Amino acid sequence: xxxxxxxxxxxxxxxxxxxxxxxxxxxxxxxxxxxxxxxxxxxxxxxxxxxxxxxxxxxxxxxxxxxxxxxxxxxxxxxxxxxxxxxxxxxxxxxxxxxxxxxxxxxxxxxxxxxxxxxxxxxxxxxxxxxxxxxxxxxxxxxxxxxxxxxxxxxxxxxxxxxxxxxxxxxxxxxxxxxxxxxxxxxxxxxxxxxxxxxxxxxxxxxxxxxxxxxxxxxxxxxxxxxxxxxxxxxxxxxxxxxxxxxxxxxxxxxxxxxxxxxxxxxxxxxxxxxxxxxxxxxxxxxxxxxxxxxxxxxxxxxxxxxxxxxxxxxxxxxxxxxxxxxxxxxxxxxxxxxxxxxxxxxxxxxxxxxxxxxxxxxxxxxxxxxxxxxxxxxxxxxxxxxxxxxxxxxxxxxxxxxxxxxxxxxxxxxxxxxxxxxxxxxxxxxxxxxxxxxxxxxxxxxx
Numbered sequence: 506x507x508x509x510x511x512x513x514x515x516x517x518x519x520x521x522x523x524x525x526x527x528x529x530x531x532x533x534x535x536x537x538x539x540x541x542x543x544x545x546x547x548x549x550x551x552x553x554x555x556x557x558x559x560x561x562x563x564x565x566x567x568x569x570x571x572x573x574x575x576x577x578x579x580x581x582x583x584x585x586x587x588x589x590x591x592x593x594x595x596x597x598x599x600x601x602x603x604x605x606x607x608x609x610x611x612x613x614x615x616x617x618x619x620x621x622x623x624x625x626x627x628x629x630x631x632x633x634x635x636x637x638x639x640x641x642x643x644x645x646x647x648x649x650x651x652x653x654x655x656x657x658x659x660x661x662x663x664x665x666x667x668x669x670x671x672x673x674x675x676x677x678x679x680x681x682x683x684x685x686x687x688x689x690x691x692x693x694x695x696x697x698x699x700x701x702x703x704x705x706x707x708x709x710x711x712x713x714x715x716x717x718x719x720x721x722x723x724x725x726x727x728x729x730x731x732x733x734x735x736x737x738x739x740x741x742x743x744x745x746x747x748x749x750x751x752x753x754x755x756x757x758x759x760x761x762x763x764x765x766x767x768x769x770x771x772x773x774x775x776x777x778x779x780x781x782x783x784x785x786x787x788x789x790x791x792x793x794x795x796x797x798x799x800x801x802x803x804x805x806x807x808x809x810x811x812x813x814x815x816x817x818x819x820x821x822x823x824x825x826x827x828x829x830x831x832x833x834x835x836x837x838x839x840x841x842x843x844x845x846x847x848x849x850x851x852x853x854x855x856x857x858x859x860x861x862x863x864x865x866x867x868x869x870x871x872x873x874x875x876x877x878x879x880x881x882x883x884x885x886x887x888x889x890x891x892x893x894x895x896x897x898x899x900x901x902x903x904x905x906x907x908x909x910x911x912x913x914x915x916x917x918x919x920x921x922x923x924x925x926x927x928x929x930x931x932x933x934x935x936x937x938x939x940x941x942x943x944x945x946x947x948x949x950x951x952x953x
Contacts, residue, residue, distance in 0.1 A: 538564045
C-alpha cells in the first residue's frame with residue numbers, strides 16, 4: 506500500500522491525472538478509502554474526482570468521518586447529490602451521524618426526498634439498537650409468486666439493494682412470512698410457488714433490539730443478514746453481515762479500553778489528540794489512585810506488626826501481585842462469557858462454586874511451591890512461611906471470588922461488565938490481600 510501511495514503522490518506532483526485515474530479505477534473500494542487516510546487534505550477532493558462514479562461512492566462509504574468531512578466540504582452541490590444518493594441508506598445515515606450540524610443540513614438538502622425520509626427514519630432509532638444499523642434496501646417477494654416471477658423481480662430491483670442472496674417474503678401488510686435464498690430459487694422449478702419453498706421458521710429481531718445482541722446472532726447461526734421488524738412484525742429492514750462485523754469490532758474495542766481503565770473513544774488512536782487522550786484516561790487514573798490510598802492506610806494501621814517482624818514486608822508485593830493476577834484471570838473469563846451470552850446472572854451460584862474449587866487448587870499449588878522457596882531460598886522461619894503460604898491460599902480464593910462475581914453483578918444492574926476488569930479488581934484485591942496477610946500474621950506470630 507505504501508508503494509501505491511508513493512506512486513499516487515508522484516503522479517499528483519507531475520499532474521499526470523490520466524495515469525492516476527487508470528491506477529485507481531481497478532482498486533478495491535476499501536483500499537481506496539485506506540489511501541485517503543494518508544493523502545494530504547488539499548489533494549483529497551482532486552483524487553476523489555478522478556474515481557469512477559460507482560467506485561467513488563463505494564470508497565466514500567468505507568472512509569473515516571474525518572476524510573468524509575473534508576470531501577463533503579469540498580464537494581459541489583451536484584457532486585454531493587451524486588455521492589449521497591449512490592450510498593446505501595444505512596451508510597448514509599452512519600455518515601450523517603458523524604458530521605457537523607451545518608454539513609448535515611447541506612447533505613440532507615441535496616438528498617432525494619425518498620432517501621431523506623429513510624435516513625431520518627434510521628436516525629430516529631436509539632443509537633445502540635438494530636434500527637440504527639439496519640438498511641431498508643432489501644428484496645421482498647410475495648408468497649403467490651412463481652420462481653420465475655421472483656427472478657424477474659430480483660433483476661428489476663436487485664441492483665439498488667444491499668444484498669440479493671436472501672429474499673424476504675411478505676404479505677400485503679408487509680408482515681414477514683418467510684425467507685428464501687437465491688440458492689433455493691435456482692434449485693426449484695420455474696413454476697414452483699414461493700410459498701412452497703420458503704423457510705417459515707424465521708429468526709428476526711425488532712428495531713429496538715440491542716445491536717450487540719443482533720451481532721451475536723451472526724456468529725451463532727452463520728447468517729448473511731437478519732430481518733428487522735417493528736412492533737407489529739412488519740418488515741422494515743435488514744442488518745447485513747458487514748454491519749454486524751463493525752458492531753463486533755466496536756464492542757470488542759470498547760471492552761478492551763474499559764478493561765484497561767480507559768474511557769472508550771470512537772476515533773482511531775493516531776487520530777486522537779494528546780489532550781483528548783488525556784481526558785479519556787485521567788478520570789480512571791484518579792479514581793484508581795484515590796482507591797489505592799486505602800491500601801496505604803491498611804499498611805499504616807499495621808505498622809506495629811510490621812516493625813515486630815520486618816521480614817513480612819518483603820512478601821507484600823508478591824502477595825498483592827498474585828491476588829491481582831488471580832482476580833484478573835477470573836474476571837476476564839467471566840466478562841468473555843457474558844459477552845458471548847454463555848453466562849447469565851442465574852449462573853452466579855455455579856460460577857462461585859467452580860471458581861472456589863479452582864482457587865483452592867491454584868492457591869494450594871502456589872503455596873506448596875512458595876513454601877519450599879521460602880525455606881530453601883529465603884531461609885525464613887517456618888511460622889513466617891506458614892503465614893505467607895496461608896495468605897496465598899486465602900488471597901487467591903478471595904481474588905477469584907471477587908473477580909468472577911463483580912462482572913456478573915455489574916451486568917445485572919445494567920453496567921458494562923468490562924468496567925469490573927483488571928485495574929478495578931486489582932485495587933480491591935490488593936486491599937483484601939493486605940488485610941488477610943496482617944490478620945494471619947497477627948494470629949500466627951502473636952504480633953500487633
